[in-house]
Amino acid sequence: MKNKYSKVDYSKASLPRTRREQFLDCFKMNYPLILKAGLIILVSFLPMLIFSFLADYYYASLMSVSKEAVAATKMVYYNLFGVGIVLFAMVAMIGISGVLHVFRNLIWGEGIYFKEDMKDGIKENYWRNVLHGLVCSIFFVLAFFLYSIFPETIIAYAALFLFALIFLPIYFWIIYLNNTYQSTFWQLIKNGFYFYIKTIGWSILMVVITLIPIFVIFIPMTLIYLKYIILLLYFAFVFPSLLLMINLYTTSIFDKYINKDNYSDFYKRGLNDN
Numbered sequence: 288m289k290n291k292y293s294k295v296d297y298s299k300a301s302l303p304r305t306r307r308e309q310f311l312d313c314f315k316m317n318y319p320l321i322l323k324a325g326l327i328i329l330v331s332f333l334p335m336l337i338f339s340f341l342a343d344y345y346y347a348s349l350m351s352v353s354k355e356a357v358a359a360t361k362m363v364y365y366n367l368f369g370v371g372i373v374l375f376a377m378v379a380m381i382g383i384s385g386v387l388h389v390f391r392n393l394i395w396g397e398g399i400y401f402k403e404d405m406k407d408g409i410k411e412n413y414w415r416n417v418l419h420g421l422v423c424s425i426f427f428v429l430a431f432f433l434y435s436i437f438p439e440t441i442i443a444y445a446a447l448f449l450f451a452l453i454f455l456p457i458y459f460w461i462i463y464l465n466n467t468y469q470s471t472f473w474q475l476i477k478n479g480f481y482f483y484i485k486t487i488g489w490s491i492l493m494v495v496i497t498l499i500p501i502f503v504i505f506i507p508m509t510l511i512y513l514k515y516i517i518l519l520l521y522f523a524f525v526f527p528s529l530l531l532m533i534n535l536y537t538t539s540i541f542d543k544y545i546n547k548d549n550y551s552d553f554y555k556r557g558l559n560d561n
Contacts, residue, residue: 302559306535324386325527331382335375347508365435373424384412396557423458456490463537
């Protein structure tokens with residue numbers, strides 16, 4: 288018989304009463320599992336980080352040569368960088384799909400078989416996550432392309448803001464919906480847009496918090512190693528906690544708008560609602 292990863296007593300009386308309490312409970316009872324999830328996420332994002340590092344290192348070497356060399360290759364750099372990040376994001380979704388499945392079971396108070404649950408999550412969710420990710424990536428590449436053509440203009444910043452504040456939050460909702468329900472491609476898009484509108488303020492905040500590491504772009508190229516040390520630490524220790532926090536938030540919204548009337552078995556699952 289396989290041993291469960293978590294040995295917490297999930298009897299009804301021992302469960303937290305709210306998703307907010309559950310977040311603290313997960314840290315108290317299952318922090319080793321969160322660290323393990325962080326390791327998986329770090330490995331999944333490692334190809335993207337290596338690609339980004341090499342691109343930045345090359346760009347920094349051009350800066351040391353001349354401004355003309357930078358100007359001549361700037362557009363090519365931006366577009367290749369954008370396409371590369373999209374492709375390696377598809378790789379990163381392997382780990383994300385598995386970890387979210389583990390977190391879902393953790394939130395629902397189920398015993399965790401980490402390896403098996405990771406495999407199940409990847410098998411069930413990866414290709415649909417990638418398919419929706421490709422749609423979202425088209426808008427990302429378009430926004431990045433506009434930024435490379437019209438740098439530091441209203442058009443450039445408007446494109447990036449539209450992607451970050453509309454398309455990305457909707458994609459977040461789609462990922463978590465896909466992690467919970469069996470839905471068609473278009474149902475997920477429709478429901479993702481619905482929950483974005485219903486919780487627009489929190490949806491934007493959810494993405495803004497997740498995109499905090501974007502501020503590493505302000506670190507000078509001379510400190511490139513510091514930049515990537517920060518990113519490695521972020522993906523290993525911070526990002527998994529953010530995914531768990533967002534998972535708990537989206538679960539509470541699903542309880543309110545979907546589960547209460549349509550999925551009684553999911554409603555407040557993992558909570559003591561007495």
